[in-house]
Amino acid sequence: MGLFKKLKKAFKKVTSAVKKVVKKVVKGVKKVVKKVSSSKILKALAIAAAVVVTGGAALGAMGATTGAGLFGSAAAAGGTGFAGWMTGTAASLTSTALGSALATPFTMLGTGLGKAALALGVPAISNAAPLTAAQTAAAGVTLPSTIPGASTANVATGMNLPTTIPGASTAASGATVGTGVAGVPGITVGSAGSGTLASNVTAGMSAAQASTTAGLQSGSLTASSIASGAAPQASWFARHPRLTAAGISVGSTVGTALVQGAVGQYIAGDPEQQGSMAGAAVEGGEYLDPLKVYAAQQGINTDSIYQNMMYGNQDPSSQYGNQLYQQQTFGVA
């Protein structure tokens, strides 16, 4: 028998076997899904198989007749619908043991930092953003929304400025008073006495009053800024630099020592246990992934796994196929 005749016979056998398998699978699915016609199951199987073979993109290339993201371009883009669900790359990545193992420590780290900050009594204060009313209230600081009586008209009342400044007279100093103090009511032009005008003006004031007056004079503090409330307060850490520095120093020292100890123990392994794996040779999730388990069960050498036809969302070559079929091969309306 010639080669071609043999091929023809063999192919006939293969196609018959495929048909038998299809029938068997349809029956198998039908046992699970009751009261559904075989042709419907066959359709579902054909769709699922095409998605597996081409990563869903082939269905997108067919023309998107059924819409709703099932066969459409959404399937190719990993959208909604059955095909999109099957080929969701992000989902398949996070569903693997390795993906979960990577995600967990970072989640824990974030939670740990948050807990430490709360333990210090710092309710999520950021240095960059100004404090909100809720944050200041939580921190026990109550800021008035306006300073009572603070206006250009009655600044003297609100700031409790002295009505007269002792010894302040223009006659004594010989200087011209008026331009600098015109905005400060209650100052009588009398004897200026000794010293500068500014020192004379603030002589009878408290430190806060003096600061406000200086601000008014320099122009950095305006009436509107006084009325709108206090300037943003610095964070707890900024206000307590020494304590923060000490905390960071202690934390980093303790943390480093802990990590060094843990790493040293990890590398060294447990000397008590004979026959155990050497330190750092822990069997990771990589060795337990479905592909390798399957290959081990089927007696497939993983070095030549690319030569073996395998199907399913855990087959690496199917992921490779997904990327290949991202290109559009057929006009999609």
Added chain:
Amino acid sequence: MGTPKRQPNPIISSSLSEAAASSVLDGLDAGFTIDEIAPDTGPKIRGEAKFSQEGLDNLVNLSNKGGPIPGQSLTRDSEDPYPWETPPEFSNPREALDDIVGSIMQPEAMKNIVSALAQGGAVADIGTAILYAKFNEGKITPDVMMMLAEPVMYTIMAIGEEANIKYNIEGNDLDEFDEEDNKEEFDNKVNEFRNVLTDIKKGATKNIEPSKIDSNVVPESILAQVKEKGPEIKSLLSKGEE
């Protein structure tokens, strides 16, 4: 469109049919309905094979031409081999599958496949023709050709489903699945009828007591015999003594 409850489970198999079945069952388990996976798109076009005298004549003419003379291939110049006698372009089945499916997905090729399916061409025959052509072109080895039969057939089936055609898988088996469904339904109904009949029979015979039987219906002499013999009475249809 239902929202799936979870992400797909990891699936891997050396058989595409098995992987597809697992995917469908996984999808159903995740919250998809069968209508969402395989939506109804109205009545299907029947791809029934029709007898063609012209086609038969062509086939007969081709087979009458005869095959090659034994040893004919050895007389060919070794410097000018056939494409299938040279190393294949794709020794890797996955790469070969990508190439073949890529060529199937071309608009012109897809149009021809849909037309063939609608006119009664079987999926197996179309798949064979495609793969055999690739082998003839020297793209794949015979082994790879056999390995790719299943995925290529499924791809053609998916095209047929997308085109809403009721296609043949092998030969003229258009209504095979429907016939099986009908047979199964008939068997189920027969079994149901038998069960009901058995229940009626059991219920009817359980309540019969010889003392309550009207003497006008059954003569007293016979009733006396029934009471006397009791369980020894055997049915006329029961197995006799050997």
